[in-house]
Every structure is written in C-alpha cells, then in structure tokens.
Amino acid sequence: MLSSNPSGRSCARRPALLAQPIWGTVAPSWCLTSHRSSTNQQGCCMVEPTPMQAFHKAPDPDRILLLDQFDEALARLEYGVREKEITLLTGDIGTGKTTLTRALIDRLDDEVQFCWIINPRLSASQFLRQIALQLDLEPARGKVDLLDQLANAFLDASSAGRPVSLLIDEAQMMPPDTLEELRLLTNIQLDAENLISVTLVGQPELLRRLRQPRFLPLLQRVGVRYHLSPLTEDETTAYIRTRLQNAGYPPEMFDEQARSAVYAYSHGLPRVINNLCGNALLAAMLDGADTVTSDLIDDVAADLGLVLARGEG
Numbered sequence: 001m002l003s004s005n006p007s008g009r010s011c012a013r014r015p016a017l018l019a020q021p022i023w024g025t026v027a028p029s030w031c032l033t034s035h036r037s038s039t040n041q042q043g044c045c046m047v048e049p050t051p052m053q054a055f056h057k058a059p060d061p062d063r064i065l066l067l068d069q070f071d072e073a074l075a076r077l078e079y080g081v082r083e084k085e086i087t088l089l090t091g092d093i094g095t096g097k098t099t100l101t102r103a104l105i106d107r108l109d110d111e112v113q114f115c116w117i118i119n120p121r122l123s124a125s126q127f128l129r130q131i132a133l134q135l136d137l138e139p140a141r142g143k144v145d146l147l148d149q150l151a152n153a154f155l156d157a158s159s160a161g162r163p164v165s166l167l168i169d170e171a172q173m174m175p176p177d178t179l180e181e182l183r184l185l186t187n188i189q190l191d192a193e194n195l196i197s198v199t200l201v202g203q204p205e206l207l208r209r210l211r212q213p214r215f216l217p218l219l220q221r222v223g224v225r226y227h228l229s230p231l232t233e234d235e236t237t238a239y240i241r242t243r244l245q246n247a248g249y250p251p252e253m254f255d256e257q258a259r260s261a262v263y264a265y266s267h268g269l270p271r272v273i274n275n276l277c278g279n280a281l282l283a284a285m286l287d288g289a290d291t292v293t294s295d296l297i298d299d300v301a302a303d304l305g306l307v308l309a310r311g312e313g
Contacts, residue, residue, distance in 0.1 A: 091228030
C-alpha cells in the first residue's frame with residue numbers, strides 16, 4: 001500500500017481534495033483574494049487563471065510547443081499533411097497525441113480540409129459516409145456511387161488549393177475492413193499525385209498491427225512516422241516551469257523536490273502531470289501556501305490514486 005508520505009517527513013494529512021465539491025464555493029473567493037483581478041481598456045473585469053487552468057488538459061495549441069519532442073512531432077505532422085503523405089503518430093496513453101492533433105488542425109486549418117474521425121470502430125461503409133458528411137456532402141447510397149462522390153470531392157478540394165486531410169484517432173481500434181477501405185482511398189490519385197493526406201494516431205499497438213501481413217500494403221505507404229515518448233525528469237521540470245510561467249505563476253512555485261515527485265508519480269506522462277500539478281496548485285492556494293512542496297505532492301498523489309515509479313520513494 002502506498003504511503004501518502006513515503007519520505008518519512010512529518011506533515012499533517014489534509015482531507016481528500018477529490019471528495020469535496022469545492023469548486024462552487026472556493027474558486028471565486030480565491031480569485032478575488034489570492035490572484036488580483038484587473039481591468040482591461042474597455043473597463044471589463046479580468047480575473048487571472050485558476051490553478052486548474054495553468055495545467056489544463058487541452059491547452060492553447062500555440063503554447064504546447066514547450067519541449068523539443070512536441071516541436072519535432074508537430075513539424076513532422078505538418079510535413080506529412082502538406083506533402084499528402086500517410087503519417088503514423090504513436091504514443092502511450094497520456095503522452096499528448098490528441099493535443100498535438102488539435103495543434104495540427106489549428107495550424108493548418110486554412111490550408112486543408114480536415115476530416116477528424118474520432119470513432120475508430122466505424123464499419124467500412126460508415127467510415128466512408130462519415131468522411132462525406134464532414135465534407136458537407138449528402139452521402140450516396142451505393143458504395144460505388146459514394147466512392148465516386150468522394151473521389152470527385154477530393155479532386156475538387158485539391159484543385160481549389162485546400163486538399164482533404166483525414167485524421168483518425170485511436171486508429172489501432174479500426175476494424176480490418178475499414179483499414180482496407182482506407183488503403184483503397186489512398187489509391188485515388190491525379191497524374192500519380194496523391195489527392196489526400198492521412199494521419200493515423202494511436203497507441204504503440206497500431207504499429208504492431210500494421211506489421212501484420214494483411215496490412216503491410218498500407219504500412220508500406222506510410223511516409224512519415226513519429227513516436228511520442230514519456231518525458232524525462234529534466235523535460236518534466238521544464239514542462240512544469242513553462243506551464244506555470246505561461247499562466248502567470250512564478251516558475252519556481254513548485255520547488256525542486258516537488259518537481260521530482262511529480263515526475264516519479266506521473267512516469268513522465270503529460271496528462272498525469274497536468275492532473276497532479278493542477279490539483280496540487282489548487283491545494284496550495286487553499287492552504288495559503290506560496291510554494292508547492294513534495295509533501296503536498298505526496299498528499300495529492302494519494303488522493304488521485306497514483307503510485308511511485310519503481311525505485312522511487
């Protein structure tokens with residue numbers, strides 16, 4: 001069983017934060033006392049970010065490029081879309097794949113027409129119909145007519161200078177027939193030039209699945225690959241400091257031991273880092289503390305049910 005204070009330091013145990021419906025009563029008063037409000041040029045009251053906003057799970061896409069890994073990943077995704085390639089983005093749960101997908105859409109939405117498929121379990125026919133609907137088309141009833149309809153739409157979009165780009169989330173869950181239909185869609189070309197780009201986003205299982213003999217024809221067409229790894233401890237520290245600074249907090253508000261504890265509990269996964277840090281920052285504000293310590297991280301991690309990385313503690 002994980003101790004809430006594995007270091008052995010003496011600290012008073014707070015009530016479990018996650019069991020209290022605190023947002024309705026605490027957040028407004030904290031905003032007025034701990035974070036000063038200001039007035040803009042129009043005379044409107046402006047309240048600075050709450051603790052959870054500093055580590056929001058869906059940050060402004062312009063602010064996610066905090067680390068070289070994210071910067072390189074987004075650059076590769078952009079290249080794949082612009083060159084009408086099939087791109088493969090893999091990573092474990094919580095490494096930032098969906099955030100990067102949102103950033104890609106935000107970055108290139110004026111240049112391409114994105115069709116973002118968030119339900120990977122669609123059948124082949126449902127998959128084709130969903131693409132048509134996202135292109136504002138009334139899907140034809142027969143498959144042959146529907147494929148002709150999509151081919152014409154792809155050609156028109158490409159000719160107009162804003163080609164279609166398919167984004168498929170959790171692609172490791174796609175049914176075999178749907179994956180085959182996707183491969184056939186990539187056969188649609190004009191003068192040997194691709195008309196669409198495809199970005200497959202998924203967990204590492206996706207690549208293992210595409211290596212199966214039946215899917216090798218699709219894998220062989222992949223032109224761009226990138227794997228998102230968990231952050232290192234140094235990257236976790238840089239991530240925390242930058243997120244704090246971007247939200248208007250002192251970058252050293254989490255002391256060195258607290259940042260190390262965040263890494264140990266999060267295993268370097270940005271999603272877990274955001275959840276742990278957001279709750280820890282809130283707890284510090286409720287306590288009137290100016291600094292987030294490792295003791296506080298231990299408490300919040302216990303409330304969240306997080307466990308230390310092997311060899312830590």
